[in-house]
Amino acid sequence: MRTFTTLDEVAGAANSEIGTSDWFVIDQDRINLFADATADHQWIHVDADAAAAGPFGTTIAHGFLTLSLLPHLGSKVFTLENPGAKLNYGLEKVRFPNPVPVDSRVRAHVAFGDVKELPAGKQLTVNYTIEIEGQAKPACVAAHVVLLLS
DSSP states (O other), X not given: OEEEOSHHHHHHTTTEEEEEOOOEEEOHHHHHHHHXXXXXXXXXXXXXXXXXXXXXXXXXXXXXXXXXXXXXXXXXXXXXXXXXXXXXXXXXXXXXXXXXXXXXXXXXXXXXXXXXXXXTEEEEEEEEEEEETTOSSOSEEEEEEEEEXX
């Protein structure tokens, strides 16, 4: 776990690997709860019988479920304890190259990208690659942009 307590420490880690989270299981209960929260009950996610006959042979996690795990998985790798607000500014280039079959384990590889100066602080890009255990292609690749205000 890396802890950053100043904006200068964050800037010093620009364009570097930060670490890798522990494995996290994506089970059917989590998929169903996400389907309920988003009203996305497509059969490929929630109907085990239909999904068994589908292209992946089982249910798969929603891509946005995988994406929504970035804050949790990232919190196992680093913390930003610098003074001031930390604001989610958005995402850049999100891709889902590989589906996440039910009961798979995923983890995040985290790297800091650019750190840009702002009048009120810094803009940090955090690059995530969500790996599926035993799979060559990642489940998700995303760049999360965070505003760190002083």
